Amino acid sequence: MLHIGCHESSSKGYVAMWKEALQLDANTFAFFTRNPRGGTAKPIDSDDVTTFCSLAKEHNFAKIVAHAPYTMNPCAAKPELRDFALNTMLDDLSRLEYTPGNYYNFHPGSHVGQGVDIGIDLTAEMLSSVIKRCEKLSTVILIETMAGKGSEIGRTFEEIRMIIDKTEEKCGTSLSDKLGVCLDTCHVWDGGYDIVNDLDGVLTHFDNIIGLERLKAVHLNDSMNLLDSHKDRHAKIGEGQIGLEALVKIINHAKLKNLPFILETPNEHEGYKKEIALLRSKFIDC
Numbered sequence: 001m002l003h004i005g006c007h008e009s010s011s012k013g014y015v016a017m018w019k020e021a022l023q024l025d026a027n028t029f030a031f032f033t034r035n036p037r038g039g040t041a042k043p044i045d046s047d048d049v050t051t052f053c054s055l056a057k058e059h060n061f062a063k064i065v066a067h068a069p070y071t072m073n074p075c076a077a078k079p080e081l082r083d084f085a086l087n088t089m090l091d092d093l094s095r096l097e098y099t100p101g102n103y104y105n106f107h108p109g110s111h112v113g114q115g116v117d118i119g120i121d122l123t124a125e126m127l128s129s130v131i132k133r134c135e136k137l138s139t140v141i142l143i144e145t146m147a148g149k150g151s152e153i154g155r156t157f158e159e160i161r162m163i164i165d166k167t168e169e170k171c172g173t174s175l176s177d178k179l180g181v182c183l184d185t186c187h188v189w190d191g192g193y194d195i196v197n198d199l200d201g202v203l204t205h206f207d208n209i210i211g212l213e214r215l216k217a218v219h220l221n222d223s224m225n226l227l228d229s230h231k232d233r234h235a236k237i238g239e240g241q242i243g244l245e246a247l248v249k250i251i252n253h254a255k256l257k258n259l260p261f262i263l264e265t266p267n268e269h270e271g272y273k274k275e276i277a278l279l280r281s282k283f284i285d286c
């Protein structure tokens with residue numbers, strides 16, 4: 001069974017997101033934990049989360065993938081911006097424990113001229129503080145692969161590996177059950193990984209550098225731009241430079257097909273419904 005969904009608005013709570021997903025024939029979804037500007041998040045409604053957890057179980061939903069606000073920058077130069085990222089992540093993770101065992105993905109940040117090494121160190125510093133303070137964390141934190149726009153870190157698999165290594169070093173323990181990766185197809189393509197002509201090669205490289213067991217979710221997007229453009233502009237499925245054929249190979253790849261796939265394509269309700277139907281029709285169940 002293909003696990004696929006898209007971003008839902010969290011403004012009306014979990015049951016509302018679940019209902020919306022169901023209407024789209026989705027069996028997972030993503031949502032921003034708070035508005036991207038980072039204001040305070042809505043208080044958790046305990047009836048809402050309890051109902052959602054039983055509905056998701058009953059309807060065989062896959063794990064859901066909460067998305068941190070993309071404006072937070074864990075490797076910012078200004079300490080107050082790094083504190084904001086740390087506090088936001090701590091607050092998000094404490095709230096996500098009401099729906100235990102799911103995923104939380106975040107952008108590793110932009111080094112803003114400090115250099116990649118300092119960027120990696122600062123992001124690992126934030127992650128390690130978060131993990132040390134959340135002893136009973138059941139949510140797995142996912143580092144998203146980035147396009148390399150501006151001074152973004154996490155474009156290469158090597159950089160992601162370094163973030164993981166440094167975080168584990170600072171925590172003094174393996175974090176294989178706490179820290180994973182979310183692969184964004186638009187971002188890796190824009191970042192220079194040829195998932196159209198050499199998907200197997202890219203996945204082998206991912207496995208050698210990071211380890212495929214760390215890969216927990218996929219953001220399934222087409223891209224408006226060419227390979228290695230470092231741009232990050234998502235296109236609708238089949239309307240970009242990656243194209244339908246390559247995206248269909250991705251959802252059917254033996255190493256990927258059981259993961260949750262999240263669409264972040266420029267669509268409204270009807271567009272997502274069509275993309276989900278299209279991808280379901282191309283999925284080979286076995």
Ligand code: FE
Binds near residue numbers: 067070107144
């Ligand atoms: Fe993202």
Ligand code: FE
Binds near residue numbers: 144184264
């Ligand atoms: Fe993404």
Ligand code: ZN
Binds near residue numbers: 187232
């Ligand atoms: Zn993007």
